[in-house]
Amino acid sequence: MDRTEKLVQALREAGLRLTPQRLAIVRLLATTDQHPTAQMIYEQLRPDYPSLSLATVYNTLETLVDLGVVNVLGSAGDDAVHYDADTDPHVNLACISCHRVIDLPSQYVHALEQEVATTSGYRLLGARVVYYGLCPDCQREAARQPAGGRRHRRRRRRRGEHHQTQSGSEE
């Protein structure tokens, strides 16, 4: 609930309006640990905000990123940008197979960010500390399937593909 307040505060201080859509997006972003994409946010809010537009999600994300309260992590193997409302220094781990992104506590990122802030000469707006590879689950998965020598050419995932295999009762 504190992170939500931080984003709301940022909007207020920037003199921007606090619309229900923005509030909903902010709340979702601030409370999830999912590092969602615009599409994910859109789908998760649609039930409660039937009129919500994807364009608004993108607009709001851009606004929050410009305000420096949301970081742009980039793609996780899917072709969509993932966002992170947790701007405290931390490491993100992206699985290029299941496209999930999780956080990893680290004792060095703080020093790293500090170092960058003081030595770069840049006016920093955001961080993108992501290591990508295969998560434990997907490694096992890969071990099962002898990984048919298919090199090259990847299939593009369809628009509405959901992730979530946690132990899921999806679909």
Place this chain on the structure above:
Amino acid sequence: MDRTEKLVQALREAGLRLTPQRLAIVRLLATTDQHPTAQMIYEQLRPDYPSLSLATVYNTLETLVDLGVVNVLGSAGDDAVHYDADTDPHVNLACISCHRVIDLPSQYVHALEQEVATTSGYRLLGARVVYYGLCPDCQREAARQPAGGRRHRRRRRRRGEHHQTQSGSEE
């Protein structure tokens, strides 16, 4: 010249063919400090390889990324993915105004990467350590232009936009 060899070696060991196109792309990637996008590579090689196709650039980049010898840094404010053939632990600084990406030496990234490798449980394929913001030049630039309160809505950059203002004799 050593980095070039590393990429070439990776292709060889994977049993992939060493075509002139791949070699050219590899050489460019291995020797530049530019963190180029596919388009940039394409444009820089076209003079010497008139028949080169953008598709080949993308294909080769994917191959190199899959081999783990090239990292995907993501966008720098432009809407194109930047690549980095330097896979040694280091920090990248992206300017979201001039879209340039430079390296920053750091004494902590090594420990960080080490930490991630040993504690994550992930099979790591690549790193994306990027801090984004405004480079010193663009900060000055911004100071000059009172930064007209234009919030929201960004203009999309056109396909052939070149960067390079180093002290350039462009155009």
Place this chain on the structure above:
DNA sequence: CTCTAAACTTGGAATGATTATAAACTAGAG
């Protein structure tokens, strides 16, 4: 409250980076 200008939202169209395809080429093993 009421009113209103400015800020937002929205559906739908447009854009353009990246991918897919199919046909023509060639690296390189034998």
Place this chain on the structure above:
DNA sequence: CTCTAGTTTATAATCATTCCAAGTTTAGAG
């Protein structure tokens, strides 16, 4: 030199993201 699986390439297709023109809503002045 031969032969073919791996590559390249031109071109079409895809689809995440951005743009646009209207229709709404917010928040502050009166």
